[in-house]
Amino acid sequence: MSADSRRVEVHPGKEAVVEFDPSLTFECVDDCTWCCHHGVLLYEPDLLELADCANLAETTTSFRGEDFVRQEHKDREDHVDENGQACFFLRDDGLCSLHAESDWKPTRCSVFPLAVTVEDGDIHVDVRESAHEHCEGLDVSERRVVEHLDAFLPAVLWDLDDPETRREL
Numbered sequence: 001m002s003a004d005s006r007r008v009e010v011h012p013g014k015e016a017v018v019e020f021d022p023s024l025t026f027e028c029v030d031d032c033t034w035c036c037h038h039g040v041l042l043y044e045p046d047l048l049e050l051a052d053c054a055n056l057a058e059t060t061t062s063f064r065g066e067d068f069v070r071q072e073h074k075d076r077e078d079h080v081d082e083n084g085q086a087c088f089f090l091r092d093d094g095l096c097s098l099h100a101e102s103d104w105k106p107t108r109c110s111v112f113p114l115a116v117t118v119e120d121g122d123i124h125v126d127v128r129e130s131a132h133e134h135c136e137g138l139d140v141s142e143r144r145v146v147e148h149l150d151a152f153l154p155a156v157l158w159d160l161d162d163p164e165t166r167r168e169l
């Protein structure tokens, strides 16, 4: 553990080692949507919850034995990948249809712009490297991330075999 990191109880009995500067603030910026052009990995509990909001056959795909939200072509120029694609649930108005219509989103979308790694069995949390460059919501508000970690790190992360966030479609 580095000298700057510290252990925070995120949910009762579930701790994370915080690696980012505790003064970091975050507020998602309307219309940014940068993080919505990746394929989102779905954990098994996510799949079960997504089944209540959407047709899994239409909205998800499998890759190397793991499940992801499908990407589809979007009629927009920014925040799409090199093939013009973004997350199936990204609406034309820049909102997430799952979040806007069902008040739910996949675990991985809650974690962004943070990244989870595991060291010696402990969950470590830091700012995702790509977010420093692309996420417009860092340090633009008064909302300190370290005080709201339960919103970024759903409790299910502590129950997963591999909660690390490095895998993408």
Ligand code: SF4
Pocket (backbone or CB within 6 Å): 035, 036, 037, 038, 040, 069, 087, 088, 089, 090, 091, 095, 096, 097, 098, 099, 105, 106, 109
């Ligand atoms: S599910 Fe919603 S929040 Fe997650 S990447 Fe897709 S549009 Fe963005």
Ligand code: SF4
Pocket (backbone or CB within 6 Å): 027, 028, 029, 032, 033, 034, 035, 036, 112, 113, 134, 135, 136, 137, 138
């Ligand atoms: S990149 Fe950051 S500011 Fe942009 S939509 Fe994602 S979380 Fe919000």
